[in-house]
Amino acid sequence: MMDHPENFRFDSIPDSHDWSDLYDQPFAAPFGSGSIPVIDLNDPKLIEKIGEACEKWGVFLISNNGIEPELLNQFGMQMHRLFALPVEAKLKVAKTDGYGAGYGGIPISPHFPKFMWHEGFIITGSPLGHAQKLWPDDYSSFCEVVEEYKKAINPLGYRLMHAILLSLGLSEEEINHTPIEDSNKISMHLNSYPACHDPDRVIGMGPHTDSGFLTILYTNGVSGLQVLRHKDDIGPERWVTVPALPNTFVVNIGDLMHVLSSGRYHNVVHRVIVSRTNQRLSAGYFLRPPVDVKVGPLSKLTGPEQGPVYRPVTWPQLLNMKSMLYDKALDAIKINGLGRVRDDSKF
DSSP states (O other): OOOGGGGOOOSSSSGGGOOOTTTOSSSEESSSSTTTOOOEOOOOHHHHHHHHHHHTEEEEESSSOOOOOOHHHHHHHHHHHHTTSOHHHHGGGSSSSTSEEEEEEEEEGGHHEEEEEEEEEEEOOOOOOHHHHHOOSSOOOHHHHHHHHHHHHHHHHHHHHHHHHHTTOOOHHHHHHHHOOOTTTOEEEEEEEOOOSSSSHHHHHEOOSSSSSEEEEEOOOOOOEEEEEEOSOOOOOOOOOOOTTOOEEEEEOOOHHHHHHOSSSSOOOOOOOOOOOOEEEEEEEHHHHHHHOOOOOOOOOOOSSOOBBOOOOOOHHHHHHHHHHHGTTGGGBBBOOOOOOOGOOOO
């Protein structure tokens, strides 16, 4: 099932987008006791704080990230320009499959019974071909800003990945042998969540985990991202709203980092709710391994008394599992107490 952004023209919410039983768990405010960590990239205790955030939350915000606010403003303006185009224009660059480049719905949509209040645009490699179809006479500014953003965000991604691996106890030499996909092949997902007059009946993006190592998320300052916090000494299981702070990025741990850490770092479940008055824009930048590399638990985190939690898996294998099993995909590669892979993991 694909989302249909053209339905956003309607003043009423069609049944296909009505999630009347959405709010079945309590909410928690973004600030106060038990709030999501905000980490200064220049903090002398950066490695320690990132490790703690990955282990306890699976998500954190990063400030003083070195990316110019003006570039972020320009990037946000180009995203708004893209999604403000008529649907007919955007459909000229419609995706041909769920994870392919172009305009369309969310790849996770087939796993839900309702459509989401969302439209997206996936960039893999250069945006030039699609931009020329969207703006035949004025495509260069979009391409230039997107490429500048990618050029700025990529070093940040590698720096964060480096810090996370250090927090797991790897040496510099070991980190140099850790496979991460070439930056020119990493995908970026642009998202628009239009304002809705009755936001309690719609969902921007359903609950899910990201599949790669980590995701760096830019937003236009409109809140809506929520992470699922399991029961702890502060309260019951609840959705915690991620604060939308100026010039900060949200960083969340994905499935493959969870596997790499042998289950130590959380692949956080998250969703997006919709604003009554403001369009929310976001851009997810995903770090992942090359397609032919198997990712398994680090040997440093396993031993004779505690073997690996998961068997190694490639990026395409994981996507294939998630397409069929969705949130049970990692269960399929779990190793039981006898060191054998579960029977349902044969793909």
